[in-house]
Amino acid sequence: MAKLTKKDAIRTWFTWFMCAQAAYNYERMQGLGFLHAMCPSLGKLYKENEEGRKAAMERHMDFFNTEPFTGASIVGLSLAMEEEISEGKDIDPDAIRSLKTGMMGPLAGIGDSVVQGVVIPLLLIFAINFAMQGVVAAPIIYMLVTLVMTFGYSYFMFMLGYKKGHDAILSMLESGVIDKVINGASMLGCMVLGALVCNYVSLNCGIVIEQANGVYFNLQESLFDAILPGMLPLLLTMGCLWLLKKGKSTVWVLVFIIVLGAAGSALGIFA
Amino acid sequence: MSVFQAILCGLIYYAGNGNILGGYGYYTAYRPLVAGFLTGCILGDPVTGTIIGGTINLMYIGAISAGGALASDMCLAGIVGTAVGITSGLAPEAAMAVAVPIGLLGTLLWFGRLTVDTIFVRGAEKMVAKGQTDKIWIMDFLLPQLLLLVVTVVPCALACYFGAQYIEGFLNMLGSTVLSALITIGGMMPALGVAITLKFIFKGDARVFFLLGFLMTAYLSLGMTAVGFFSVCIVLIYMQVTKNKEVGVNG
Known part of the structure; x- marks a missing residue:
């Protein structure tokens, strides 16, 4: 044997x-x-x-x-x-x-x-x-x-x-x-991912409003950065998560990001 | 890029997909972080390769291949994105925006492979009927891996070789508006990468920790390493405090 x-x-x-x-x-x-x-x-x-x-x-x-x-x-x-x-x-x-x-x-x-x-x-x-x-x-x-x-x-x-x-x-x-x-x-992963969003997702608003002659209101610097730096990346991430949880596929969300980014960049909304 | 370098890039793709490294390859060569570094070594610029590979990998941090389903081919994205990025001098975010769609194409190979490999089951059945324990490796390793070697190296080498040659001219032709759009898109893509990971762990008590990590960086400007060490302590404290209570995972 x-x-x-x-x-x-x-x-x-x-x-x-x-x-x-x-x-x-x-x-x-x-x-x-x-x-x-x-x-x-x-x-x-x-x-x-x-x-x-x-x-x-x-x-x-x-x-x-x-x-x-x-x-x-x-x-x-x-x-x-x-x-x-x-x-x-x-x-x-x-x-x-x-x-x-x-x-x-x-x-x-x-x-x-x-x-x-x-x-x-x-x-x-x-x-x-x-x-x-x-x-x-x-x-x-x-x-x-x-x-x-x-x-x-x-x-x-x-x-x-x-x-x-x-x-x-x-x-x-x-x-x-x-x-x-x-x-x-x-929990550890969530916390580190939170930091990651702030560090590495980048999305800036490019809208600048002219208030008076030579005085400009920069939406990104004067509003978003003043309240919470990285606010737009956070919103974008939460938006993606929401779409995924609603059952949209990864590819669907990816295409959505590409379209949003291309349109926003072309219209000057994102800088 | 020389033909020889392109073939070496193709071999990284085989190492990530194939079984020359066993289960280890899927967690190393298959990740853009490692694939980008190796591609950089081949092209003589490991530092840029590491930077671009790491950037592309942001998109695929929590990619899970469960039950043989694969959402995106991060390995091909990592190699071709890095190769094109280095040879054309693209910004890492732009390289990422170019790489991720290539990764989607790569999944075709995965589905094709899982379909074609079925023929080796037929071969193995014949060996089982004869009780040939010493020959099964031909059907489980030798033939499928030879096939995989060909179908991984050839397309990846071609994509690197021609991508490196033509993408730069192509992007120049499209002008700076397209390039800045690519950089914007590349900057947004990691949000999806993070969201895919969060889908699995953003539950119950863990949710508030995500916000905490974000705020620590946004307001206190702490680096990732600092947040990492703080996180370990905070989570341990939390677990000690809630030790005697039931902690809801699925709430």
Whole structure:
């Protein structure tokens, strides 16, 4: 009976990390990537058992789609279960299939909001802030930080699923720690974004009214800047958010901005 | 720009889309911040590349690709925008206004790829029927990535090469009014980038913090780093104060 070594497990994780979306497609999404990651270990576990090998390969080619780093835990979990099945433990092979399908949604939800929704945007905001001042080190440091984070987080999640199993993943999801992190990071993100709007969204009113001979009233300088500097960028951002929340698509809002900017610039309303 | 430089720019586009860097590439080479810096290195001006790349990235801070849907191809926008910006000496905001529509075109490639890659599922099914665990990598990595290499490098290299050659003359022909309109539009675009991010986090108790961050910069003229450190403290204090109460996230 073949046993998997730690090296096999690491190979499975690494293949998943590298190739989860290498053949990303609408029919199975990451299904092929999942199969690819499992294959070397399946080949070892079912070396003498050709029928078992075919069946195992088939059940790992199902439709699969999740956030790849958080979802690495599902790959780890499936690997542990395949190991037990090949050892002759009484596990219904279809249980792996339903477990995979059942877990990919919730883990994608959490993974996307933590990784793409909070962590990466926060890192980007700070890196961009320095990059726009011409600091070449900013993108380099950003690359190093994400290198450690993506590999580290994905490996941690894989091993969590592989070693601790189903319950560990569930209890981590339900402990409320993640909610707290998302909650705190949302506040932090909001605050930094507020500063970002003031610093980097630029929109100035170009209207100048002649009051008397040689006396001009500059709407931007004498009104907007006097009340609240950055008022127009704030209004524009809130307007975009309002449109998005009303269900308009990103492209719709983008075209709206282009038309508004072009018209405003041509008419001299914006300077 | 030489043909060789254009091909190198195309390779950045592959690194962002493809799996030569695995899941890491999507968070690095795919981001205009990094893509712009790398494009700048190729064109011999990393500082300008970093500035333009960072500016373009403002638009895509909170871009989320959930469930295989992609709103805009920020990688192509970052590379072509930076390449054109450096070679034509455009202001970063103008480069951004040129780049973002290019990013919209780039999504076509994404949809095309996810459609065409389906043929590799057919190939893999044949291997599964024979139990060939050692050959799946051909269908999951080798063939789709070779295909992707061609369909990413060629259009991106062409766009950089011809964009750099013709955009400058084209903009000069249109005159300074168009250029100032482009700069105005480029200045407005980050508002959308911020709004996309806010859509996910501008909820409940977090809302007032957005205003606080804005006011700290508007009235106190604090820099981003200062606001960042203050934010950490303020959020921690807030969480300590509300520790024993239920904090509504979805309110």
